[in-house]
Every structure is written in structure tokens, then in C-alpha cells.
Amino acid sequence: MAFTAADVKKLREMTNVGMMDCKKALAENDGDMDKAVEWLREKGLAKAAKKSSRIAAEGMAYAVVEDGIGVVVEVNAETDFASKTPVFVEFVKDIAKVVKDNDPADVEALKACKYPGSELTVAEMIPEKVMVIGENLQIRRFARFDKNTSVSYVHAGGKIGVLVNLEVSDGIDATTVGKDVAMQIAALNPRFWDKSLVTQNVLDEEKKILVAQMDNDPKMASKPAQVKEKIAAGKINKFFEENCLLQQPFVKDGSLSVEKYIASSAKALGGAIKFVDAIRFEKGEGIEKKQEDFAAEVAAQMNAGK
Numbered sequence: 371m372a373f374t375a376a377d378v379k380k381l382r383e384m385t386n387v388g389m390m391d392c393k394k395a396l397a398e399n400d401g402d403m404d405k406a407v408e409w410l411r412e413k414g415l416a417k418a419a420k421k422s423s424r425i426a427a428e429g430m431a432y433a434v435v436e437d438g439i440g441v442v443v444e445v446n447a448e449t450d451f452a453s454k455t456p457v458f459v460e461f462v463k464d465i466a467k468v469v470k471d472n473d474p475a476d477v478e479a480l481k482a483c484k485y486p487g488s489e490l491t492v493a494e495m496i497p498e499k500v501m502v503i504g505e506n507l508q509i510r511r512f513a514r515f516d517k518n519t520s521v522s523y524v525h526a527g528g529k530i531g532v533l534v535n536l537e538v539s540d541g542i543d544a545t546t547v548g549k550d551v552a553m554q555i556a557a558l559n560p561r562f563w564d565k566s567l568v569t570q571n572v573l574d575e576e577k578k579i580l581v582a583q584m585d586n587d588p589k590m591a592s593k594p595a596q597v598k599e600k601i602a603a604g605k606i607n608k609f610f611e612e613n614c615l616l617q618q619p620f621v622k623d624g625s626l627s628v629e630k631y632i633a634s635s636a637k638a639l640g641g642a643i644k645f646v647d648a649i650r651f652e653k654g655e656g657i658e659k660k661q662e663d664f665a666a667e668v669a670a671q672m673n674a675g676k
Contacts, residue, residue: 373401381406385416412582427654428453429510430462431531433522434470440520441466442533443512444651448505453528453653461499461507462528468492469512477509513649521548525556532556534648540641547635547643553621554628555650560615563648568614576609577602616645 373396381392381403387410399405410416429446430453445462447453464486474480481493488495492509500507519538524531532552538544554560562568580602584590590598610617616629623631629645636643 373397377401377403381410385410387416391415408579411579413586414583427657429508429653430459430528431524431651431653432462432466432528433524433531433533433649433651434463434466435520435522435533436467436470438516438520439470440515440522440533440535441469441512442522442531442649442651443469444510444531444653446508446510446654446657447503452503452505455503457499457502458507459528465492465509465512469514473514473516474512477511480509480512511651513651515647515649518646519544519548521545521552523549523552523556525553529653530556531651532648535646537644537646538641539643542636542639542641542643544636544639544643547632550620550622551615551628551632551645552648554618555615555648557621558615558618559650559652560618561613563614563645564616565610565614568610573606573609576606580605615648 377396378389378392381387381396382389384403385392385407387395391410391413392406395406395409396403399409407416427446428448428450429444431442431444433440433442435441443462443466445458445465447458452458465480467486468474468480468483472480472483474483481491481496483492484490485492485495490498496507496509513533515533515535517535519536521534521536521544522532523534532555534548534552534555536544536548536551577599581595581598584593584598584601590601593601607617611619611627616627616632618628620626620628620631626634632643632645
């Protein structure tokens, strides 16, 4: 399978490994991106790959809690400029209100709901907003929590929206704890919430990579296979600390895990707090944006005018 310079660039962005090593990894694995990532990890050149390459699409991720109901939404626009206009921001907040009030099953059901302060449905209002903003709009996804205690956090004016759901006892105020946990999720984007959620096939793959790293280490290569297996098993806790929210070091105090931070904060407040769930939306996550080549575009326009 052939690969391009864009593939090398993407692999570099995913792994933070040098260009030549990325090129070699793709060459050794016939251009297969996933195998190239694994190859780099086995060589000890990369940690786990980022979940996605650079976020490309524009728009806004927004999270809010009203009347005890938590909502997080993502709405996309074509440009960053449009995403920052008051009309677009108001539209996103109105969509969150529709989700809160109507609890739609999916985006299509949401579009059939009445738009706030109007007789139009959301679907009918979208073309109206498109005419004002001058760009295509897409309601991409949403989530809603109507049980327990929810806390919202919006990062960088809508780049990331996080909604944290907590089980709280004794009437204590868990807002600060929830906000701290939400900020941790926004910053580190953990792969799992808790180590109990890590599947056996993920653990097996991680142990395989750790053993392969030892096979490629001159100081460890000669050790018996069973010894390498035992060492790999002992290093799994490090995987949990890097990939599981509750086992991660708390960003504001590295001496505590997030789990211990929640427990100690609850104790100080005179109650109990249990992390239940969370949703993290990053605008444009997983959406490929058209790569604009302005020089080629200008040249094409000049040629068309001849």
C-alpha cells in the first residue's frame, strides 16, 4: 500500500515522532497507519497515539446545566469567524435548550422540535440562520443527563464542552469538584473513566507492546520471555495512570489521583461524591476538513479567465 507525504505528516501529528521515523514506520507496514503507530510504539519511539489528528472543522461545543438537567451539544459551521458571531453562539445555546426541554432521541428528532420563541421547528429555523450567518450549519451531536448532579465546563470559548455527572450525598455542593474533574477531562482526554472499564483485549495489546519494547532494548532483550511478561504485567498500572481518568494524577495536585481527590474533597465537605459518567465533545473531532490550496485556487481562477 502506497503512502503520501500527507500520511507521514498525519502520523507525526498523531505520535510526535520525527519525520524520518514516521516515514520508515509507514514503509515497514505498507502504509497502514494503525500498524505504523504500533511499530513506532514497539520501537519505543512513541507513546499511545492521539485519538485523532488535528481538529479541523469549525463550530462550537457547548455544555450547560439548568434546572438540574445537564446538556452538551456540538454545532458546526464552515469558518471560525462565523463560529464566533453572536447569532451563531445564540443558535448553539438555543439548541441546548431544545435538548434540555424535549429530551429528543437523536438529531432528527431534535430537528422536529419547536425552536425556542418561534412557531418554526429547528429544521425550519436552520435555513433562516444560514441566511443570516452566510454559512452552512450542522447540528452534529448532543448528550443529556437528567439524573444525579451534573456540572458543565466549556473550554476556550467552545473548543471543548464537558459534562460531568456525579452521585452526591448529604446535600453537599459538588460544583467545584465537578468543575475540576471536567477541566481534567478537557485537558487530558482520558481514554477510559476507570481501570475497571479497560477491556482484556486492550490490556493484552498493551502487554504485547511492552514485551516488544523489551525485545528491542539491548539491556532487556536477553531476559527470558516469562520475565518480560512479568515485568510487562507490573507496568500496567502506569498504563492506567496515563489512560484512566480516576487513576490519573490530579492536575492541580499530582500527589493525589483524581479518585482520591474526589474522595478527600467529599470528606472535607461532610458527604460523599461518586463519579458516575462524563461526556467530552471537541469541536470538529474526527471530521476531515477540506485542505485549501490558495495558490492553486488563484492559479485556476487566472487560467479560467484566459
